[in-house]
Amino acid sequence: MRGTVLYGTRDVRVEERPEPEIVEPTDAIIRLSAACVCGSDLWPYRGIDPVSEPTPMGHEYVGVVEEVGSEVRNIKPGQFVVGSFFASDNTCEICQSGYQSSCVNRVLMGSIGTQAEYARIPLADGTLVATPDIPDDDLIPHLLAASDVLGTGWFGAVAAEAGPGKTVAVVGDGAVGLLAVLSAKQMGAERIIAMSRHESRQRLALEFGATDIVEERGDAGVERIKELTDGLGAHSVVEAVGTQEAMMQAIRSTRPGGHVGFVGVLHGVEIPGEEFFSSHVHLHGGPAPVRRFLPELIDLIWQRRIEPGKVFDLELPLEEAPEGYRAMDERRAIKALLRP
Amino acid sequence: MRGTVLYGTRDVRVEERPEPEIVEPTDAIIRLSAACVCGSDLWPYRGIDPVSEPTPMGHEYVGVVEEVGSEVRNIKPGQFVVGSFFASDNTCEICQSGYQSSCVNRVLMGSIGTQAEYARIPLADGTLVATPDIPDDDLIPHLLAASDVLGTGWFGAVAAEAGPGKTVAVVGDGAVGLLAVLSAKQMGAERIIAMSRHESRQRLALEFGATDIVEERGDAGVERIKELTDGLGAHSVVEAVGTQEAMMQAIRSTRPGGHVGFVGVLHGVEIPGEEFFSSHVHLHGGPAPVRRFLPELIDLIWQRRIEPGKVFDLELPLEEAPEGYRAMDERRAIKALLRP
Known part of the structure; x- marks a missing residue:
């Protein structure tokens, strides 16, 4: 599959990456409907956070569930889902107090890289929230915004x-x-x-x-x-x-x-x-516990009461991700949406 | 009157100081029933906060109102009162939100010095809280503790x-x-x-x-x-x-x-x-907005439900204040109460 990889300062490439597979029985695989470039991706892109090896990029995502592991109970193939930048079990004492981004079992999605066609989502039942139905296409940028920004x-x-x-x-x-x-x-x-x-x-x-x-x-x-x-x-x-x-x-x-x-x-x-x-x-x-807010945010978007996706003022095919990074780095764009 | 003055590192003296007088029409003069040495007094005593000139010391106090200015409405001569280390009007927007120690008109009592026989209390109506009656003598250390610690x-x-x-x-x-x-x-x-x-x-x-x-x-x-x-x-x-x-x-x-x-x-x-x-x-x-809590704390003490004055493990006449400082500096005493 295609995905972005950061090689060094201002050197981001779209290239072939291995398709993800179920690793843990609590994983899901999703096919991304949209991904995007985050302001925080600019820290390593600009060399302020050094990268020591080629690094898959991206931690914001919405998409359709392709496959789930044997212990996933609530998330089903075919559902449209929104997740956030930390996978979390949503059951530990810290998650239950509303700090899912400090979950005792958290996994940083940035280490997985969601600027890609597919992604493995750990702790799928805790991490992902399904929308009521498959969304109209115009809702996708708003739902993607809920994922992080x-x-x-x-x-x-x-x-x-x-x-x-x-x-x-x-x-x-x-x-x-x-x-x-x-x-x-x-x-x-x-x-x-x-x-x-x-x-x-x-x-x-x-x-x-x-x-x-x-x-x-x-x-x-x-x-x-x-x-x-x-x-x-x-x-x-x-x-x-x-x-x-x-x-x-x-x-x-x-x-x-x-x-x-x-x-x-x-x-x-x-x-x-x-x-x-x-x-x-x-x-x-600190790192926002986005998972705490996702049900409420998805509901507001579904009811068309908010349009957070207006922050995406540049939309590009995934293949043109490097231009998305450049436009944000140069502040020509507020935020770039990528369509795999 | 007698009062403590810090001259330099570990040089605190009890000496004659001018008796305070009403300066602003919102002032009160109190005769102190008890004062004490604060942990924060040790910062200048130890030379960590340098003193550039002889400085009257003390900012914790309980006592009897001797005289009030012409604009003082609620506090009356003869009342037993507790105040705290910032005088505050208790009416500004910051006071009303519970942050009297950031009152827009606050006055730091440390600049007045309450390790003394008498003290001028600015903004008396806002700063002072009267007890229901003249307290029994054994309640005085507890009420004094309410003033700061x-x-x-x-x-x-x-x-x-x-x-x-x-x-x-x-x-x-x-x-x-x-x-x-x-x-x-x-x-x-x-x-x-x-x-x-x-x-x-x-x-x-x-x-x-x-x-x-x-x-x-x-x-x-x-x-x-x-x-x-x-x-x-x-x-x-x-x-x-x-x-x-x-x-x-x-x-x-x-x-x-x-x-x-x-x-x-x-x-x-x-x-x-x-x-x-x-x-x-x-x-x-930050600096505790003690005034916010005084009514509740005085009530708990008056009902003899708490005994915060147990932190005073050394009681001295005001004349022996230097020994109180030494005992706290050397951690021989938790807190020294001074009787004027």
Whole structure:
């Protein structure tokens, strides 16, 4: 089958890879209907996370179940399913508390590589959620978004305790940040401030429910948020970048007692203790437990109440994956969808 | 009047200081019934926080109101009152959300110095809580504890989301850590693990409700907590020290999705982003908003349901304050009460 493999900095190729097979009796094999390039794929693509050997890429996926292992009870061949970037058993104490991405038996899907025609999904009963029926084709990008970027933006908004009466600020205008805006809107936030200086992203943020746009960054961005909030700061701030500057912008934009939800994969970030102590901010985040939210997100999409797939502004056949990486690296595209 | 003044490293003196007067119409003057030495007073006493000029000391206090300013409405001369280490208006949006120690008009009581015969209390109506009557003398240490160490331990347990069914671990066996144990017990925690290697402190922890004692520190302490919690870590961990080692011990002892409440004043702490991202831990703390809890804590003490004043294992006349500092510095005493 065809699949993407990263060979080194900015060297991603589509090539023949072995077709996956059932390895564990809890596995399923799916035929991918769509896959995509993630903002986090850009860390190794840009060489910031070094790759030591050719590495299959991709951890977002929707598709049709082809085959299941002998111990899979609930997932059936022929179902259309959505999963997320960690396979999880959904039964351990950590899963049951809603942190499936820290499941005691978790498997990172990035190690499997879903930018491909087929993929093996470990712990299929715990990991996959079937849609009510085979979806119309126009729903596929929205369901694919649920697999990671929507689930991650949603977790950011949950971790930031977005809700009615709250002012929510979002640091980062990538797909996750934009979908954190959509999530905060769904959660009933009163005011949603998107921090962005890119016109096309601002437009999508407004469409997703942003009430204000702040173009300033760093300390100037913090000042602007304070001006908009009687000098106090936002109740809830989502950090969707992962750099030191973005994290400090998020903490400093939050009022005492407020909440920062951080979902950008942190790179080289150190949180200074004394400043954080004085800030009185709540800090929570990490790899989103997307599985917790999938049933609710699939339902919202199925009812056509949200359109998170609008973050895909570039659609390519799988064979042209390298152009998808380039377009995202150069910020020509917010997010690239790949059709196997 | 007599009061303590810190001149430099390990040089604290009791000397004549000017009697306080009403400065703002919202002030009150109280005659102190008792004051004490705080663990946080040891940072400047030991020279870790340098003092550049002679500095009046003390920020914990209970006493009788002598005089009030013209705009004080609720607090009356003759009342017995408890306050905390930040004066706060208790009316601003931040106070109303429960973060009085970040009040937009807050005044740090340490700048006033309550290890003295009298003290000026700014924002008296917001800051002070009157007891139902003049307390019996044996209640005074308990009420004094509410002023800071109990309120701080209580906030640590609240920030760590201690509660029924939870396993709570406490890092630090100073007065705050010990009272975090008492607080977790009051909140209904199922299991309370006190981390301590001092026999007298272990005994008090057990009396306050600890179910387990862990003597190991650092990574060995983390391992022990994991062993006691099916390999997962505690649901709730209170950090009551303020060092890098203690903070990392707290984060690493907490299960994914669990909560760290940190109340030790952080010194030279940097929280590593990548590790924190993977930990899935909630982090919240800072200067305790003791005022939020005072009515409830005074009520528990008045009903003789808790005896937080047991942390005072040394009582001295104010004139002997330097011995109180020495005893705490050398860990001969958990906490020293001073009688003016």
